[in-house]
Amino acid sequence: MQTLYDKLWKNHVVHDGPGDTxxxxxxxxxxHEVTSPQAFESLRIAGRKPWRLDSILAVxxxxxxxxxxxxxxxxxISRLQVETLDRNCEELGITEFKMNDLRQGIVHVIGPEQGAxxxxxxxxxxxxxxxxxxxxxxxxxxxGTSEVEHVLATQCLSIKKALEMxxxxxxxxxxxxxxxxxxxxxxxxxxxxxxxGYAIEFSGSTICALSMEGRMTxxxxxxxxxxxAGMIAVDDITxxxxxxxxxxxxxxxxxxxxxxxxxxxxxxxxxxxQIVKLDAAEIKPQVTWGTSPEMVTTVDGxxxxxxxxxxxxxxxxxxRALKYMGLAPNMxxxxxxxxxxxxxxxxxxxxxxxxxxxxVVKDRHIAKNIKxxxxxxxxxxxxxxxxxEGLDKVFLNxxxxxxxxGCSMCLAMNDDYLSPGERCASTSNRNFEGRQxxxxxxxxxxxxxxxxxxxxxxxxxxxxxY
Amino acid sequence: xxxxxxxxxxxxxxxxxxxDTDAIIPKQFLKSIxxxxxxxxxxxxxxxxDYGEPGMEVAQRKPNPDFxxxxxxxxxxxxxxxxxxxxxxxxxEHAPWALQDYGFQVIIAPSFADIFFNNTFKIGLLPxxxxxxxxxxxxxxxxxxxxxxxxxxxxxxxxxxxxxETHIFEVDSFRKKNLLNGLDExxxxxxxxxxxxxxxxxxxxxxxxxxx
Numbered sequence: 001m002q003t004l005y006d007k008l009w010k011n012h013v014v015h016d017g018p019g020d021t022x023x024x025x026x027x028x029x030x031x032h033e034v035t036s037p038q039a040f041e042s043l044r045i046a047g048r049k050p051w052r053l054d055s056i057l058a059v060x061x062x063x064x065x066x067x068x069x070x071x072x073x074x075x076x077i078s079r080l081q082v083e084t085l086d087r088n089c090e091e092l093g094i095t096e097f098k099m100n101d102l103r104q105g106i107v108h109v110i111g112p113e114q115g116a117x118x119x120x121x122x123x124x125x126x127x128x129x130x131x132x133x134x135x136x137x138x139x140x141x142x143x144g145t146s147e148v149e150h151v152l153a154t155q156c157l158s159i160k161k162a163l164e165m166x167x168x169x170x171x172x173x174x175x176x177x178x179x180x181x182x183x184x185x186x187x188x189x190x191x192x193x194x195x196x197g198y199a200i201e202f203s204g205s206t207i208c209a210l211s212m213e214g215r216m217t218x219x220x221x222x223x224x225x226x227x228x229a230g231m232i233a234v235d236d237i238t239x240x241x242x243x244x245x246x247x248x249x250x251x252x253x254x255x256x257x258x259x260x261x262x263x264x265x266x267x268x269x270x271x272x273x274q275i276v277k278l279d280a281a282e283i284k285p286q287v288t289w290g291t292s293p294e295m296v297t298t299v300d301g302x303x304x305x306x307x308x309x310x311x312x313x314x315x316x317x318x319x320r321a322l323k324y325m326g327l328a329p330n331m332x333x334x335x336x337x338x339x340x341x342x343x344x345x346x347x348x349x350x351x352x353x354x355x356x357x358x359x360v361v362k363d364r365h366i367a368k369n370i371k372x373x374x375x376x377x378x379x380x381x382x383x384x385x386x387x388x389e390g391l392d393k394v395f396l397n398x399x400x401x402x403x404x405x406g407c408s409m410c411l412a413m414n415d416d417y418l419s420p421g422e423r424c425a426s427t428s429n430r431n432f433e434g435r436q437x438x439x440x441x442x443x444x445x446x447x448x449x450x451x452x453x454x455x456x457x458x459x460x461x462x463x464x465x466y
Numbered sequence: 467x468x469x470x471x472x473x474x475x476x477x478x479x480x481x482x483x484x485x486d487t488d489a490i491i492p493k494q495f496l497k498s499i500x501x502x503x504x505x506x507x508x509x510x511x512x513x514x515x516d517y518g519e520p521g522m523e524v525a526q527r528k529p530n531p532d533f534x535x536x537x538x539x540x541x542x543x544x545x546x547x548x549x550x551x552x553x554x555x556x557x558x559e560h561a562p563w564a565l566q567d568y569g570f571q572v573i574i575a576p577s578f579a580d581i582f583f584n585n586t587f588k589i590g591l592l593p594x595x596x597x598x599x600x601x602x603x604x605x606x607x608x609x610x611x612x613x614x615x616x617x618x619x620x621x622x623x624x625x626x627x628x629x630x631e632t633h634i635f636e637v638d639s640f641r642k643k644n645l646l647n648g649l650d651e652x653x654x655x656x657x658x659x660x661x662x663x664x665x666x667x668x669x670x671x672x673x674x675x676x677x678x
Binding site: 014015018019020021023025027034035037038041042046048051052054062063075077078080081084118120121126127128130141142143144145146147149150153154155156158160162192193196197223226227228247248249253254256257260292294313314316317320411412413430432433434435438439 | 481482483484486488489492493494496497498499500501511517520549550551554555556557558559560562577578579580581584585588589638639640641651652654655656658659661662665666669673674675676677678
């Protein structure tokens with residue numbers, strides 16, 4: 001009997017060894033501008049060429065502006081990095097969606113959107129959120145720049161097999177509770193190191209009921225639970241999503257592929273190294289209060305009190321986090337007022353996310369204390385679809401800004417950032433110190449919760465407002 | 467990759483758990499297309515009181531006197547002692563680059579995040595996992611003793627304290643060999659080029675949709 005992870009692993013072993021590693025074949029290599037230039041340079045210095053060009057898809061997403069793009073990128077250092085990607089791709093013949101291509105967007109949004117991510121693949125990218133693609137029953141994980149070069153040169157990676165964890169979520173999610181809340185609830189339960197050394201498979205009736213967008217949100221956050229890879233078995237929802245995508249197989253090849261894809265699930269009764277169970281009915285909308293995604297509570301909860309913590313390392317971390325976040329112990333989450341709202345990122349910038357947020361802000365307006373509320377679609381195609389559905393008007397009428405696609409204020413490498421002390425309700429994945437700007441304060445929430453906070457000016461329970 | 471030479475190094479204690487790679491090297495420095503020069507921005511937001519931008523001269527910065535790396539007694543440290551889950555978050559290899567460029571050869575912690583742990587080996591920086599108890603004891607000793615140093619021997623897989631206490635650490639045999647010999651992993655993999663080609667040819671027939 002095998003787990004899904006075992007099957008994916010076995011199907012990609014080129015060579016067993018050395019030691020307890022195996023040489024795994026990589027089917028899809030996604031490339032962005034930040035973690036690739038040094039890899040291309042080293043490849044060139046060593047006189048090597050990419051092993052298989054058609055396995056690579058490149059896009060610039062981290063540095064791109066989300067405002068008017070006609071004049072290019074104003075920051076010369078960012079511009080050079082994006083131009084370096086363009087040049088490397090042109091010289092080597094790598095497919096790249098350039099900044100003004102309609103298909104441009106966040107690498108983890110465009111891969112699945114194009115059908116570049118297909119079930120059963122090994123998918124890597126010099127980006128930790130590559131775990132996102134595991135939603136398609138892929139073995140997908142983030143790598144460093146040395147490994148980017150290794151995959152370019154050899155189409156393989158030497159990897160040690162991970163332990164296996166099953167996260168079983170059963171039951172029906174309450175109204176207004178989303179995949180993001182499930183992800184944060186899991187991280188709250190097992191901690192940001194809970195999945196270290198593991199590959200996580202998410203399963204159970206709650207997961208089966210999630211859309212592909214929701215599954216991508218969940219797998220995206222596997223890395224925030226410490227696991228390099230998260231994955232979900234193939235079912236009809238997976239296959240329906242892929243059908244008709246530009247790079248999806250067609251005709252006979254499609255039929256053959258679907259037959260294979262349907263085998264991509266863990267065998268009934270197979271054992272995992274660890275099993276974690278959650279009851280969907282008990283999950284409430286989540287809000288992080290600290291500087292690590294595990295510092296999370298429910299919207300009806302309170303900021304915790306460090307004095308109640310006995311472990312001194314944990315207590316110190318909590319005190320430091322509260323000081324950084326400018327929060328007092330025991331205050332209600334609903335008493336936290338916001339300055340900015342960010343709806344975007346590889347976690348929550350797909351069409352379903354934008355619909356959920358739009359539903360909340362429809363015929364409402366952002367509160368007076370909100371200095372900036374922005375929606376940054378995950379790709380040009382998501383943006384186009386949202387506009388066809390009239391979502392852009394809903395957001396604009398509510399006082400939001402409607403931007404061009406990219407990573408934007410998730411990590412603030414472009415011009416979208418928090419100023420020192422500013423507080424943001426963000427649909428992104430990391431609330432680390434300085435992540436959204438120096439001394440900026442990030443609270444991670446779902447798109448619906450971010451939208452509700454925009455309207456109220458402070459956190460409110462989205463379940464009570466629509 | 468450079469060979470890992472055994473290390474006798476001054477220890478600096480960073481007493482925080484879950485230190486993420488955004489803290490190790492903030493994003494504004496990731497815009498560089500070079501592999502070197504990140505050491506002066508290591509822990510930038512903790513190390514300086516002013517906001518760091520790429521290209522700033524260290525002499526013009528305002529160091530944070532409270533940050534441990536700025537204390538006189540820890541100047542020239544080669545070993546970073548820290549807490550659990552070090553290197554969590556972003557996969558940026560710029561984090562190990564910055565640590566190495568600053569002068570660190572070894573990081574000791576009770577646990578590391580997976581991607582960071584993997585990245586360090588690729589550049590010849592050695593992450594050592596020791597138990598919470600031993601790490602706790604080292605924190606106490608380094609705080610009490612100015613000039614506290616450790617001797618790390620990769621061949622023997624030992625860390626020896628100034629009082630002569632020896633702690634054994636685990637390291638994967640393949641990674642150990644690569645570090646000790648400074649081997650080029652790509653070259654090692656390319657020894658299997660025929661096998662990779664054969665694998666690929668078989669797959670191209672069985673799953674042609676993967677090759678479009």
